[in-house]
Amino acid sequence: MTHFINKLQLQAELNRCLQCKSQPCMNACPVSCNPREFIAFARANSWPDAVHAITRNNPMGLTCGLICPDKFCMASCTRSRIDFPINIPKIQAAILHAHRTPAESLGIPEPNGKKVAIIGAGPAGMAAASRLVRAGFRIDIFEARKEIGGALNMIPDERLPHGIIEDDWKYIHIPDRMTLHLNAKIENPCALASDFDAVIVATGEPNCTPLRIPGEELSVSYMDYLYDPQKYKTSGNVAVIGGGNVAADCAMTAAALGAASVEMFIRRGISDMKISRKDFLELLEKHIQLNGMTSPVRIEAQNAHKTLWVRKNHFIDGKWIPLDDTTHPLPYFDLIIRAIGSKADQKTDDCANVIYAGDCKTGGSTIVEAISSGLSAAGTIIATLLH
């Protein structure tokens, strides 16, 4: 399966752009990437300029090209008033995939004598590293897991293969200026503060929200599941508790791995699910059963299966309230995945030169917002230490 549009599709998409002077697509982008500009360069076959127009604002342009949600540039694209928006992320991915060269990593200034520690190698940490190294800083990145990419590694391969993240990293990583320490969990960011001129904490939200119901230990957290779905592969019946993007990824992964049935349990109504129309239709196409207004009550082990007790809810005075006498057992699940949210680690006491970036600062967001936050943290350090 290819993740990229072909040359003909690219050309057709480039030709549809109206080259709007007011650039609404750029204004809607959290990193102010300018589609009008890179599309104009691409139309003129000025590929190095097109590549540079993307990468100067977005060091993870390839990854964003595959998974950036349609709520930013595409939602504001003028072309949708005529027919449908330009598929800007797909254009971006196709340009970088075909035309990015190692020359993109050139132009690193002389070292400025200062060093920065970055905790977390997700999009926020990677983006911060990219900007700082290009301002002459020496960088050490500490990552708790065995690979870069952070939460992006939980996205199913059909949407984002890990190789795409590595491809962006190849252009960010300047080996003699950056050291990546994998399997290196940092318990206390302040402990690093004395060895570095600044520390950026970009640790995301590594704690899954618990269901707080009896029998919870019989379920699997979405993180355990999505980081290693093969480990939990089943041809049986799967329940996913939650109704957002992450829950949808769990459900689609279980279906793709051959589950006989997949059901989602959503506390609110189905129409309140915070997922894109495309993902919603994909759930339906994959015959995933959506149980709206339904909450888990407890989980019990029973012979080979797990019984999920659920109850119905109703909406009164702006609140979701349990509906009396509706608790009932569903005694047929082989795997129950909880995917109702996540939380950042507790912030340590503020140390003078430690700053936060990405999802651990803003709460769960999107790749491009995490990149924007990482770039802005790097900008703060540059402004403070170099001026």
Ligand SMILES: Cc1cc2nc3c(=O)[nH]c(=O)nc-3n(C[C@H](O)[C@H](O)[C@H](O)COP(=O)(O)OP(=O)(O)OC[C@H]3O[C@@H](n4cnc5c(N)ncnc54)[C@H](O)[C@@H]3O)c2cc1C
């Ligand atoms: C299943 C799923 C699907 C998603 N799909 C999309 C999508 O389609 N489009 C989109 O735009 N966004 C999507 N997102 C959201 C996106 O992945 C996040 O917003 C983004 O990754 C946040 O970046 P971050 O760098 O702030 O944190 P993270 O990506 O979470 O990275 C934090 C890193 O810090 C490391 N870390 C944590 N604690 C420590 C420590 N103490 N010491 C050292 N390292 C530590 C973690 O291991 C991790 O690698 C999805 C998220 C999930 C979970």
Ligand code: SF4
């Ligand atoms: S808003 Fe759409 S049509 Fe207008 S310049 Fe941007 S991509 Fe092209």
